[in-house]
Amino acid sequence: MKEKFTLLIADRNRNIRDFLQRELITDGYRVLLACDGRQVLKIIENETPDLLIIDLDIPYADELRVFERLQSAHQVIPVLVHTLPSAETINGFVQRAAGFVEKDGNNITNLKDTIIQVLRKHYPHRF
């Protein structure tokens, strides 16, 4: 990787956020954190993360239609859905996302691999 990628992680659980941050920083990413949809929007007003890793089960996710806002921003931010599988969350959101990883406590490599895949696809010139 020629350049440092900035990831925005949105998860309602602070410990998961912190854990993912720690893991991904170790891998050489710059990591931003958001605990709900509002924070996500607030952050992307000022910064442009390269990838949003979002758990669909966060507060204010639907009300603020985070996904639509991300798409309509001046720069399209790819979204990686990282969530617990349930019938409700697997909806149109996931289909429009750049990737989907089932949240699994026993395995983080899956998430890491998918992050690289999505980044490669969206920013091939930066590798």
Next chain:
Amino acid sequence: MILNKISLRARVFLNLIVLLGIILGGGLVMIWYTYSIEALFTNLIDKDVGALRAAGALELNLANQKGLVSFYFLDKDSKWLSQLNRYRRNFKTGLSKAKQYIFSDIDKGYIDQIESEYNSYLKIKDHVIELFMAQEKEAALKLNQDARLEFFKIMELLNQYKTFCEARINSAQNESRTQAERLRIIAVTAMSIAVILSVTLTVFFMTKILDPLRKLALETDRSGEWGKPGNEVMALSHQVRGIIKDMEKFALVGNLAAGVAHSIRNPLTSVKMRLFSLERNLELSLTQKEDFAVVSEEIRHIDTIVQNFLEFSRPPKLKMQMVSPSDIVDNALQLLRHRVEAYEVTITVNRQKKLPEILADPEQLKEVMVNLIVNACEAMVSGGSIMISEEEIERKDLSRILVLTLSDNGPGIPTSIQEKVFQPFFSCKEEGTGLGLTIAERIVTEHGGWLDLQSREGEGARFIINLPIAKGEQ
């Protein structure tokens, strides 16, 4: 039996209609009978009795005329003649009255004959009187002999007419008696049928409606308030309202529980992540490693329970497609290949030919198969064999079903808990969630089928998945 094919409703209605028919019919027959009796008596009194009376009056007036002329001969008193004239007038009146009661040719014949004979009698009698007045006593007496003959002839005729009238009255009486007899038979028959129908109806109501209603009322009566016979319907509707309220409560609790389960999963995932991290970084002793493994294991267990519970409380909608259950069996076996090997279980599939395709959700049905197979594997402690047989069966009502039978040679399921195994959260396994069979049964039910269990302790268990073939698919 044709009777069995008619619905209970129809049977009750039919019964009621017949009963109503009998009551109405009985009433109509009675009304008709009163009319006919009335007509009969009117005939009897107005006509026959009238005719008889008229005949009697004629007879009397004729009899009264007898001897008056002879009296006149003896004392030549004209009062006898005037008396004679009075009786003659009376007879005339009686005759015209008798003519009112002419209803048949026979009546007419009698009356006409009587009139003509009477007229000739009068003529003879008048002639007798004339002769007597003319002092021809001998000729008068002789002619009076003829008159006497004529008199008796009329008397005889009147008697005959009276007998005829009496006979007519008798026959009317007989007719009324016959009619009454007939009516009695009809009444008795109608009453017996009504009694039989009422009894049938009562039995219907008792066995098909009231008893079940009472049983239902008793079954649903959890408060124990309703102990004595009363209005079961009221009690039942009251209790049903209670049950609905309870169900709403259950639904609420279910939603709450699902919410709780959902919320638990995230922190649980967090815990798992940290354990994963710990495991990666720590150098652990053997005991510590064991402790660690147990913690991980139990967390996985909790996760499974929560996951199953969520699945149970929010069943996913079936994604139907045309699929052969044989393929589903193959897929499930493919998925479980390694686990089955680990359990040292051999699985044989008894398949004559591939089952036809039906409309089903392959993923959900696969889950049913997986659940059943894993259950069987876990039940057979140290290896064993599972036999899966596939059949297409025609049922009595000609509908066709696909039957997947999964038999194992494990310890079997005791009769006492056979019903309970399908209940949520019932588990005999140390690590069971108690939802596997509940979910399996529900999936089969959602496919319009049913899941049966046959087992005897010590003789293995047999789960039978019955899937109907919809009519359009045959």
